[in-house]
Amino acid sequence: MSSLYLSNYDELVDLIAKTIKDVVDKRQCPGKEQGYDIPVGVSVRHLHITDEVLHMLYGEDYQLTKLKDLEQPGEFAAHETVTLVGPRMKSIQNVRILGPTRSFTQVELSKTDGILLGLDLPIKVSGDIKGSLPITLVGPKGSVYLREGAIRAARHIHITPEIAKKINVRDKQVVNVQIPGEAGIIFNNVIIRVNEKYKLEFHIDTDEGNAADVGDNTFCKILK
Ligand SMILES: [Zn+2]
Secondary structure (H helix, E strand, C coil), X not given: CHHHHHHHHHHHHHHHHHHHHHHHHHHHCCCHHHXXXXXXXXXXXXXXXXXXXXXHHHCCCCCCCEEEECCCCCCEEEEEEEXXXXXXXXXXXXXXXXXXXXXXXXXXXXXXXXXXXXXXXXXXXXXXXXXXXXXXXXXXXXXXXXXXXXXXXXXXXXXXXXXXXXXXXXXXXXXXXXXXXXXXXXXXXXXXXXXXXXCCEEEEEHHHHHHXXXXXXXXXXXXC
């Protein structure tokens, strides 16, 4: 009799645990039942930088200091920022450097940023800076004129090989992505980027995020 009681008790505990998990999952991932389960991350204007350029802006042997970790493992927002200056002498201040330093310098801006600076920015996959636009970076110890490096980052989804296999997409594949809601949008030309170090996330810029009303808790789905 006591063992039957205990078994019912365990089932009750399991049921409560499962119910709580369902409620939490739904709160963390609204629309999950409809397949909206990819987190959306909005990239505010930022830059990646080489050690060489960092030293020209911040001084010899300078190293980035971490402000906070980003969603993608190993990446961080640095305390250090730069001022951007465009060809019309218009500027944007406090543009954050993302670490760690890289083998290329690349400034990722929105369409609106480009209009303000006077740059008709090309849409580029991160790392592909050939044919991107010149821009001037100003730091506390110096300034650098980049002959190329300013882009609008192409919309992309970071994804692990396991998840890519599960949902049947491959690296560099171009897909359409839907964000639900009153200001919902279907984004075309979204590039799948597969790497085992990635964390699942759909990345768009501030213009795109604002247009679709993206908040901390927005999820999307790939349309098939
Ligand atoms: Zn990204």
